[in-house]
Amino acid sequence: MKHLWRIYLLFLSCMAVGCSDNDTIIIENETTQEGAITLILKGYEDISEGFSVCQPEGFTYPFYIQDQTFHGDVYYFVKSNAERLDAMTEVPAKENNWQQSIDIEEDAAYWAWCAGADRYRYLKFRVIDIEGNNVTIEYVEADAPAGNWNANAGDAYSQEYEMPCLNDSNVFVTHDVDMEGSRILNYALEWNVSKRHANWVAFSFDKTTSADEVSRTDAWEVDPELPSDMQTEEADHKSDGFDKGHLCASEDRVYLKEANEQTFYYSNMSPQLNDFNGGFWRGLEEQVQTWGRSTASETYDKVYVAKGGTLNELLVNFTGTHVSGGTPTTDENGFTIHGLACPASYFMAVLSQKGTEFHAIAFLVPHQEGLTRNPKATDLQHYVVSVDELERKTGIDFFCNLDDATENQVEAESVISDWNW
Incomplete structure (x- = not known):
């Protein structure tokens, strides 16, 4: 197929300088x-x-x-x-x-x-x-190459299905515990240094980690796996009007006392509005915990979860309702009075596995006051999106360790009937 634009330019140049048949140069790019x-x-x-x-x-x-x-x-x-x-x-x-x-x-x-x-x-x-x-x-x-091009190439924990694709500009942190002489992953996070906030947290439910054996520990502590100059602490959340909102919820990790204690690291906290944290978001967490704990009854083999706030879209110039801890406010860049990023929305990406069958669903919920405090299934379903859509909204590549064919299939889904509500 010849490039007509080149022929057209040649024609114009010939018109300008006068080309005879013998002067014509045929330029042919196929x-x-x-x-x-x-x-x-x-x-x-x-x-x-x-x-x-x-x-x-x-x-x-x-x-x-x-x-x-x-x-x-x-x-x-x-x-x-x-x-x-x-x-x-x-x-x-x-x-x-x-x-x-x-x-x-x-x-x-x-x-x-x-x-x-x-x-x-x-x-x-x-x-x-x-x-x-x-x-x-x-x-x-x-055509896409065979195999899994976007899989993480780090240690074994980074290759678990719940892990998003690692961002080299952030810090990958894992927290594991001893179970009967073996170390198992409790949860992981990716720390965004400039936002002083986790980019995401990720964990999974199976027969072991879905057990409900211990109570909330309230073991507030700095994250020992982060360098000291990156650590956040109680003072970063003091009197700012926001809850210290868990990303990996305390109730997500109640199979072992040490596992629950690790959820109280400040790196796992996000400045959340009290009405949101204790209302709609808690209700969504309870729904996902129900799916996770159904691994005990073998409804699923495993349930994989990635959660977080939209660090690419923060809650800017905000003033909320005064609570006992103060009035929640953010500046023009979306940071709290102590310089923590405050997300404009929060998300969950959930993947279930039963044998070789996978299903995925995601949620993207605006971080605001006034949402239903005790949401029913229909309220939760209002914020369902496909994982593909969540990736476009957040810039995070979820479930990258699935083989590409499976990943592409399940991430395009958002089939409500695939899940028990």
């Missing part, structure tokens, strides 16, 4: 794979002369030219040795030198990996021409 799309990207020499992006259909985010490189905030690139798109048959392994920016070379071919939160997508493209401020490419979407 796409190298059926279905490939050609596109002119602007911005090679100077973005002030024009700028455009490449955002293929179905891709959440674009990539573009920056400093004579291909660049994308959630893209990674690697150069191919192939000269044609149809010769690029297999996405290179993650261990290859993927990078967020890569030099633009004429006639070079590249792989692109879009690491958008809602779905990983892959692209192959080739530079056809560089002319002035314009770079012409041909591209086609590539």
